[in-house]
Amino acid sequence: MTPQAPAGGRDTGALPGVAGLSSAEAARRLAEFGANKLPEAGTVPGWRRLLAELTHFFAILLWCAAVLAYLAGMPQLAIAIVVVILVNGVFAYIQQERAQHAAAKLRELLPAMVSVRRDNRIVKVHTTELVPDDAVVLVAGDRVPADLRLAVAAGCSVDESMLTGESEALAKVPGDTVFGGTFLVNGQAEGVVASTGGKTRLAEIAALTGKVEAPPSPLARELQRIVRITAAMALGIGTLFFVLSLLVGISWRDAFLFAIGVMVALVPEGLLPTVTLSLAVGAQRMAQRNALVRNLEAVETLGSTTFICTDKTGTLTQNRMNAVEVWTPAGLVSIIGAGYGPEAEVTGMGAGEARHLSTAALAASVGRAVLHEGKWIAEGDPMEAAIDALAARLADPGQPHDDPDVSHRFAFDPRRLRESAIVGTTLYVKGAPESVIPLCGGDGDSVAAQKALKMVDQMASHGLRVLAVAQRGLPGLPGADFKLEEVERGLTLLGLIGLHDPPRAEVRVALEAAREAGIKVAMVTGDHAFTAAAIARETGLIGTPELVLEGHNLPEDDAVLTALLDRDGVVVSRVTPEQKLRVARLLQRRGHVVAMTGDGVNDGPSLQQADIGVAMGLSGTDVAREAADLVLLDDDFATIIAAVEQGRATYANIRRFLTYHLTDNVAELTPFVIWALSGGRFPLALSVLQILALDIGTDLLPALALGSEAPSKGTLKRPPERRHLMDRALIFRVFGLLGPVEALFEMTAYTAVLLGAGWTPGAELPAADVLMAASGAAFTTVVLAQLANAFACRSATVPPWRLGWFSNRLLVWAVLAELGLLAVFLFLGPLAALLGHAPPSPGGLAVALAAIPGVLLADWLYKIVRHRRVGKTTPATKVQSL
Numbered sequence: 001m002t003p004q005a006p007a008g009g010r011d012t013g014a015l016p017g018v019a020g021l022s023s024a025e026a027a028r029r030l031a032e033f034g035a036n037k038l039p040e041a042g043t044v045p046g047w048r049r050l051l052a053e054l055t056h057f058f059a060i061l062l063w064c065a066a067v068l069a070y071l072a073g074m075p076q077l078a079i080a081i082v083v084v085i086l087v088n089g090v091f092a093y094i095q096q097e098r099a100q101h102a103a104a105k106l107r108e109l110l111p112a113m114v115s116v117r118r119d120n121r122i123v124k125v126h127t128t129e130l131v132p133d134d135a136v137v138l139v140a141g142d143r144v145p146a147d148l149r150l151a152v153a154a155g156c157s158v159d160e161s162m163l164t165g166e167s168e169a170l171a172k173v174p175g176d177t178v179f180g181g182t183f184l185v186n187g188q189a190e191g192v193v194a195s196t197g198g199k200t201r202l203a204e205i206a207a208l209t210g211k212v213e214a215p216p217s218p219l220a221r222e223l224q225r226i227v228r229i230t231a232a233m234a235l236g237i238g239t240l241f242f243v244l245s246l247l248v249g250i251s252w253r254d255a256f257l258f259a260i261g262v263m264v265a266l267v268p269e270g271l272l273p274t275v276t277l278s279l280a281v282g283a284q285r286m287a288q289r290n291a292l293v294r295n296l297e298a299v300e301t302l303g304s305t306t307f308i309c310t311d312k313t314g315t316l317t318q319n320r321m322n323a324v325e326v327w328t329p330a331g332l333v334s335i336i337g338a339g340y341g342p343e344a345e346v347t348g349m350g351a352g353e354a355r356h357l358s359t360a361a362l363a364a365s366v367g368r369a370v371l372h373e374g375k376w377i378a379e380g381d382p383m384e385a386a387i388d389a390l391a392a393r394l395a396d397p398g399q400p401h402d403d404p405d406v407s408h409r410f411a412f413d414p415r416r417l418r419e420s421a422i423v424g425t426t427l428y429v430k431g432a433p434e435s436v437i438p439l440c441g442g443d444g445d446s447v448a449a450q451k452a453l454k455m456v457d458q459m460a461s462h463g464l465r466v467l468a469v470a471q472r473g474l475p476g477l478p479g480a481d482f483k484l485e486e487v488e489r490g491l492t493l494l495g496l497i498g499l500h501d502p503p504r505a506e507v508r509v510a511l512e513a514a515r516e517a518g519i520k521v522a523m524v525t526g527d528h529a530f531t532a533a534a535i536a537r538e539t540g541l542i543g544t545p546e547l548v549l550e551g552h553n554l555p556e557d558d559a560v561l562t563a564l565l566d567r568d569g570v571v572v573s574r575v576t577p578e579q580k581l582r583v584a585r586l587l588q589r590r591g592h593v594v595a596m597t598g599d600g601v602n603d604g605p606s607l608q609q610a611d612i613g614v615a616m617g618l619s620g621t622d623v624a625r626e627a628a629d630l631v632l633l634d635d636d637f638a639t640i641i642a643a644v645e646q647g648r649a650t651y652a653n654i655r656r657f658l659t660y661h662l663t664d665n666v667a668e669l670t671p672f673v674i675w676a677l678s679g680g681r682f683p684l685a686l687s688v689l690q691i692l693a694l695d696i697g698t699d700l701l702p703a704l705a706l707g708s709e710a711p712s713k714g715t716l717k718r719p720p721e722r723r724h725l726m727d728r729a730l731i732f733r734v735f736g737l738l739g740p741v742e743a744l745f746e747m748t749a750y751t752a753v754l755l756g757a758g759w760t761p762g763a764e765l766p767a768a769d770v771l772m773a774a775s776g777a778a779f780t781t782v783v784l785a786q787l788a789n790a791f792a793c794r795s796a797t798v799p800p801w802r803l804g805w806f807s808n809r810l811l812v813w814a815v816l817a818e819l820g821l822l823a824v825f826l827f828l829g830p831l832a833a834l835l836g837h838a839p840p841s842p843g844g845l846a847v848a849l850a851a852i853p854g855v856l857l858a859d860w861l862y863k864i865v866r867h868r869r870v871g872k873t874t875p876a877t878k879v880q881s882l
Contacts, residue, residue: 020117020135029131036130036146036196038203054089057224061231065267068260069688076834080692114145117190134193143183147200148191150176155187155410155419163201163577205577205604220297222725223275226658229726230267237669238263241676250680260688262672266665274657274700278707282650290633291643292617298629300654301612302640303647304720305519307566307592309583309606312525312532314616314635315597316539317501321382323390325464327455328353328495329448335393340385342392351394357494358391361469363404363421363428383465386499387430410484420488427472427487433496436468440493448493455496464498501535508540510638517644518719520568524583524596529573536571543569551575554582562586580606593720595640598628614640641716648720649711657703659730659738660786660793664699666739667746667782674747683765685750685778687836693825698783698818702790705811709794729796733862738792741858742785745851750778753844769838776826776837777844783822785851787815792859797867799860 021029053059062085070078113124117135127145130136136148150156156172160182172178178191179201197203238259245255279300283293293299313319320340326333331349348354408422418431429436433456437449452468459466470491514521523541525532529550536542547564551574555561564570565587572583580596584606587594596603596610607613607627615628616635625631632639671685753774759766790811791800806812826832826839840848 020120021131021133023118026118026129026131026134029133030129033131034197035128037128038198038200050089050093053093054085057227057231059085059089061227061234061267065260065263068256068263071256076689080689080696084696114142130193130196132193132196136191136193138184138189138191144178144180146180146193147195148178149194150174150178150189150191152190153187154189156184156189157187158182158184163205225724226271226726234263234266237266241672244676245680248676248680254680257688258672258676258684262669266669271658271661274661274703274707275654277704278650278653278657281704281708282646282653286630286643286646289642289646290617290636290639291646292631292633294625294629294631298612299647299650301593301647302595302630302643303645303649303651304593305595305612305644305647306720307587308514308519308521308595308597308640309524309580309587309610310521310541310597310637310640311599311603311616312523312535313501314599315632315637316507316523316535316541317503319382319501319635321386321465321499321501323358323386323497324500325459325498326354326357326390326394326495327452327459327498328357329451329493332455333394335390337389337393340389342389342395344389344393346393353495355394355396357469357497358387358394359404360428360471360494361387361430361467361497362391363406363423382501383467383499387467387497390497416488418488420484422474425474427474427491429470429472429488429491430467433466433468436470436491437493439489440470440491452493452496459496459498462498462500464500467497467499469494469497503535503539504636504638506636506638510641511540513641513716514644515568517641517716519644520566520592522565522569523571523573524575524580525571525573526575529571532571532573536569541569542571543567547571548573551579554579558586558589562590566590566592577603577605581609584609597632597637597640599635603627645711645715648715649709650707651725652712652715653707653709655725655730656709656793657706658725659734660703660706660789661695661699662726662730662734663738663742663789663793664694664782664786666735667742667785668694670743670747671750671778681762683754683771683774685747685775686782687775690775690779690835690837693835694779694782694786697825698821699786701814701817702786702811705808705814706790706793708810709808733796737858737862738789738855741855742782742789742851745785745847745854746778746781749781749840749844749847749851750774752847753777753841756841756843772832772836772838773841774844776832777840777848779835779837780822780826780840780845781848781851783818784848785855787818788852788855789859790815792856795863797863799863800856 055063062081066078066081066085069075069081114127114130115122115124115137116130117123117137118125122137130146135151136145138144144158150172151174153172153174153176158170158172158178160170160179163179163182172189177194178189180195181200181202195201241262242255242259245258246252250258276296279296282299283296286293286299310316322335322337324335326335326348328350330353333346333348333351333354335344335346337344404421404423406421406423410420416431417435418429420427420429422428429439433452437452437456441449456466456468470493472487472489472491474487511521521541523532523536529548533542533546533548536548537546542548547567547569548571549564551572554572555564561582565572565583572579575583580598580603584594584596588609588611593612594610595612595614596606597614597616598604598607599616603615604627607615612630613628614630614632615625617625617631617633630640630643668686668691674682675684751774754766754770757766757770757774759770765771791805794800794803794808794811824831825835826837832838
């Protein structure tokens with residue numbers, strides 16, 4: 001057997017190779033089959049996506065309001081509404097544009113140049129020039145440029161984790177197929193191109209990802225529902241009062257103006273900007289906890305999550321293979337140390353023998369642990385790097401840790417299940433115990449071998465991956481034509497190495513928090529069932545009784561599989577991209593809001609399909625990150641639970657400022673109702689421009705402050721929210737309590753100013769300055785009542801003085817800014833004239849100020865009644881969600 005060139009080298013002449021194509025034939029096939037690149041999926045032009053953001057249902061409603069305002073002779077109002085539409089549309093377009101690049105990243109996974117046999121010699125060509133039946137030459141470290149059928153494979157193993165999820169490199173032999181986008185970890189190979197471009201496995205997954213349309217988020221569905229309800233109310237009530245106005249003798253123009261005012265009063269123009277900015281606040285807080293949000297709606301979707309499908313490697317584990325035990329005939333040595341660094345605690349008998357064993361294992365390894373930017377990382381296979389770290393940990397103090405001077409290296413062979421190296425006059429062998437131990441002690445029946453076999457079982461029962469290490473002294477360096485099988489016998493067993501990929505320390509606590517929050521967790525991985533189950537047990541993920549499913553054995557009947565999946569702690573192993581996608585869809589059909597984690601290309605379709613796709617930021621591929629809604633910057637499962645907590649807080653905050661917004665709308669609508677019912681004899685207290693100033697002026701900052709409320713202590717102590725954003729409790733609180741109270745004080749202040757000026761109901765309208773002062777009193781009352789309402793909306797059960805007036809500092813500053821804007825609107829002459837009001841009289845101001853305690857008192861009485869009706873005590877320190 002000819003010794004193999006050192007891994008990572010470029011000496012491909014040792015391989016016999018295959019014939020390859022001529023340049024002329026390659027050119028002909030390139031013209032026939034096309035370039036070896038992934039087909040570009042048809043994309044919607046940017047202008048059409050922007051147009052869609054400007055023409056959805058809520059935007060159309062606002063466009064109609066703007067047109068009507070213009071026709072009614074109010075161009076200022078029309079311009080203001082158009083500005084709101086454009087700001088909302090452009091912001092939403094920018095957010096959606098960031099999620100359109102997953103397919104493009106797939107193309108970057110193919111190498112730029114590749115070695116092929118053309119015209120009986122090895123040349124380098126661009127990857128796009130590969131054609132079927134080309135002979136491709138690969139060495140360790142090369143990425144596979146297309147789907148190949150191997151003709152030669154010497155000590156060859158391939159990392160297919162990006163396609164299959166399998167964390168360990170897979171051994172390959174001649175006749176096997178390797179897929180484009182994967183890469184060679186060990187050995188050398190030559191293969192014949194079987195498929196290029198759109199026919200490759202990578203292209204199939206790219207097409208699958210492109211076909212998957214992510215379902216609308218729970219928040220999107222709820223906002224659509226609110227928009228539909230609001231639109232129906234606005235159009236219905238506006239039409240109704242338009243007809244009533246005509247019936248009581250109001251002119252066509254005044255009736256039309258009135259209808260527009262009603263519709264504008266009922267449309268919460270500031271709702272979408274407030275929702276967007278609240279989500280942005282949640283996204284910023286998630287980023288501070290190592291969760292990067294790529295799609296703002298994912299902030300709320302996380303809070304609605306009911307099922308998490310998590311990967312194993314890197315999410316539940318540290319993705320760092322560690323040598324934790326070394327056994328030699330002299331005794332067992334335990335090594336306690338994290339990662340690949342040389343620092344560790346070494347205890348046990350036989351440290352000297354263990355040191356020699358680690359040196360021997362290092363000689364037969366090609367991977368290394370290197371220090372990069374202050375962190376120890378794996379260079380090559382993590383197992384090899386762990387052995388390198390082991391040698392450093394066991395080295396004599398003060399002695400340099402040098403790489404062995406290897407003269408011959410024989411890469412891992414899937415048939416031999418071992419690899420070897422010659423250093424000086426010694427042969428070192430490392431591999432699977434069942435492969436190495438029988439070669440020791442002559443016939444494999446030595447006492448040491450028997451002890452070793454028992455120790456293998458003991459280590460395996462602890463979930464460790466076990467390697468055996470042996471050596472043999474050679475009388476002299478063998479010649480170039482020696483046979484390896486002749487020297488790999490009569491070995492002396494040095495001992496065993498037990499390796500472990502440790503779970504993250506915080507995972508068990510995070511899993512308990514998820515279950516307490518009513519979230520089911522399943523492991524969905526491409527790893528082997530035994531490996532997945534062992535980690536599931538060690539982290540506490542697996543349920544009772546244990547259920548471990550394998551991809552090739554999944555039931556074909558969807559109902560049966562759904563019943564198996566819909567439980568906590570299930571483990572699904574050896575899954576393909578299609579199966580992972582199927583798991584997500586079945587759980588969604590069951591009614592779950594599904595969060596799916598992943599890091600490889602194979603995870604792209606399922607990440608796209610899931611309600612919330614979660615990608616790994618450290619170990620994940622660009623494809624997974626681009627397809628996901630959330631990227632974990634630390635690849636930690638616990639970060640998902642922290643993000644869920646913030647998502648739930650965001651959902652509660654949206655209910656808070658939705659209550660705040662809609663309460664204002666009741667107060668805005670009331671003057672129009674009274675005006676219509678009086679047949680126009682009672683003056684209109686508020687103009688449409690004043691309403692717009694309230695919605696997107698004074699109301700906006702307090703609403704944003706409500707959207708920044710921190711998560712309450714009980715956020716993760718209850719199941720996910722299942723109720724609508726606008727449910728009966730919210731509707732009653734808005735339209736049955738807070739809104740009417742605000743309207744009562746508003747109309748009282750307005751009437752007080754009119755009566756104070758000598759006006760009596762039914763008489764001629766008072767002078768313009770009196771009407772403007774009265775309108776200013778009504779405007780001021782709504783602003784001050786909303787000031788109190790902002791504090792009341794912080795909780796549905798606890799009064800603001802028990803929460804602490806200053807516990808939300810942003811709200812304090814927002815209220816101060818609201819008062820400042822009120823002063824500007826009242827006392828800045830040109831602006832006050834445009835709005836049609838003036839500063840209120842002392843009597844009107846007194847009523848307006850009384851609205852603050854009036855709203856707080858009404859809210860407190862409501863909470864007392866609710867508290868007694870529910871029949872349970874709410875701690876003062878716990879802020880219930882709305």
